[in-house]
Amino acid sequence: MTPLDQVRFGIAELRREPSDDSPMDTQLLYGETFNVNVVRRGWCQGYATRDSYEGWVKKRDLVLVVRPVTHRVKALRTYVYSQPDLKSKPKHLISMNAQIDAGKSQGRFIETQDGGWVFAGHLAAFDSFEPDFVAVAERFVGTPYFWGGRDSRGLDCSGLVQTAFAAAGVNVPRDSGDQEKALSERWICIDPASPKMRGDLVFWAGHVGIMVDETRFIHANATFMETTIETLSDAEARIEPLYGAIRSVIRPAFD
Numbered sequence: 590m591t592p593l594d595q596v597r598f599g600i601a602e603l604r605r606e607p608s609d610d611s612p613m614d615t616q617l618l619y620g621e622t623f624n625v626n627v628v629r630r631g632w633c634q635g636y637a638t639r640d641s642y643e644g645w646v647k648k649r650d651l652v653l654v655v656r657p658v659t660h661r662v663k664a665l666r667t668y669v670y671s672q673p674d675l676k677s678k679p680k681h682l683i684s685m686n687a688q689i690d691a692g693k694s695q696g697r698f699i700e701t702q703d704g705g706w707v708f709a710g711h712l713a714a715f716d717s718f719e720p721d722f723v724a725v726a727e728r729f730v731g732t733p734y735f736w737g738g739r740d741s742r743g744l745d746c747s748g749l750v751q752t753a754f755a756a757a758g759v760n761v762p763r764d765s766g767d768q769e770k771a772l773s774e775r776w777i778c779i780d781p782a783s784p785k786m787r788g789d790l791v792f793w794a795g796h797v798g799i800m801v802d803e804t805r806f807i808h809a810n811a812t813f814m815e816t817t818i819e820t821l822s823d824a825e826a827r828i829e830p831l832y833g834a835i836r837s838v839i840r841p842a843f844d
Contacts, residue, residue, distance in 0.1 A: 592625045594633065594651035597703060599669075599681040600740050601650035603642060607632035613737040615642050615748070615763050619669075619681060620688025620702065622655055640751070640763045656690035656702040663713040663756070665728055666741040669705035673698035680705045684741035685725075686755045688715070718758030722841075723788050726753040726799050726807050729816045734809050739763075746797050749809045749816060750790065753799070759843070765797040769837055777840040790839045791821065793832050798824070 596617045604611040607629055617623060617637055623646055627634040633651060636643045668679040673695040680703070689712060692700030699709045719725050726749055735743025739752055747765040754761045762768050769792045779789070789800040798808030801818055809816040812827065825835065 592653075593638070593655050594623050594625055594653055595655045595702075596621050596623065596650060597652040598650055599683045599687075601646050602737075603637065603644040603646055605644055607634070607645040611645070614644055615737050616739050617646065618687045618740065619683040620656075620658060620690070623651060625651075637763075639755075639760065642763050652703075658688040658715050659691045660689040660699070660712040661715050661756075662687040662689070662707075662711055663719070664711035667707055667711040669701055669703070669707055670698070671705060673700075673706040675708075677706075682742075683707075686752060716758075719756045722753040722757035722759065723799055723801055723807075725756045726750075726816075727801065727818070729753075729809070730807065730818060732809070732816045734811055734814045734816070744809050744816070746809045749807075750797055750799065759841075765792060765795060768792075768797060769839070772839045772841075773837060776842045779838050779840055781835040781838050783838075785821065785838065786840070788841055790841070791835055792837045792839070793828055793835055795832060796828065 596619055599619050601617040602613045603615045604613050622638040623635055625633045625635040631648050632645045633648050634645050662683055662685050666682055666684045669681040669683055670677045671680050690702040697709055698706040701707055733743045736745050738744040739748035747768055751761055751763055762771050785800045785803055787800055787802055791798050798806040800806045804820050805818055806821050807818045
């Protein structure tokens with residue numbers, strides 16, 4: 590059986606090679622698990638349990654004892670405090686969809702798996718989800734663009750999509766190309782020239798955004814280096830000369 594480790598800090602960077610100089614392809618969040626295949630010179634090679642993304646994670650960012658998950662972070666971000674006191678020193682800053690094994694409660698705080706304390710109002714039961722993934726995405730407007738990021742302090746286009754859907758209880762792949770392939774088989778593909786509606790996913794080669802209404806969409810992008818809402822027509826005019834026309838539009842059809 591593949592050993593399973595758990596992320597012990599706010600984020601763990603997943604890199605292509607066991608080196609700080611290697612590109613970071615994605616991040617794992619606090620409480621998420623990582624399946625370890627190989628340990629080499631302080632690095633663990635394996636894959637993320639959430640989306641099977643493969644790479645290398647620093648061994649110090651993981652803990653061997655995997656605790657069951659009872660809650661998830663529903664706020665954009667929150668602190669894990671050293672004591673059940675808002676004036677105590679924070680241990681970590683953790684983001685939306687971080688996973689908590691809730692221990693005892695004290696006042697307005699809940700104990701976490703590493704002995705820290707989180708404000709209870711920033712948590713939701715692990716099986717309690719947001720009703721509108723688009724509204725989740727809209728909460729990230731202004732968040733810096735960060736290649737490989739899926740954290741409230743910085744994320745990329747597919748990280749925004751994965752994060753919004755995860756908060757709504759829907760697991761999707763990590764990268765935009767994999768999202769397009771998997772979701773085109775799962776949901777409804779519509780003609781890119783046809784009218785759009787809230788929630789439609791718009792894909793170019795290497796980029797994705799979410800329609801917030803019939804004309805505007807939200808995406809984490811390197812043009813503005815943040816998550817923005819703009820008209821789809823403006824984005825098309827800018828993106829098409831560089832990456833080609835819209836490749837597909839997928840309309841979620843939840844069970």
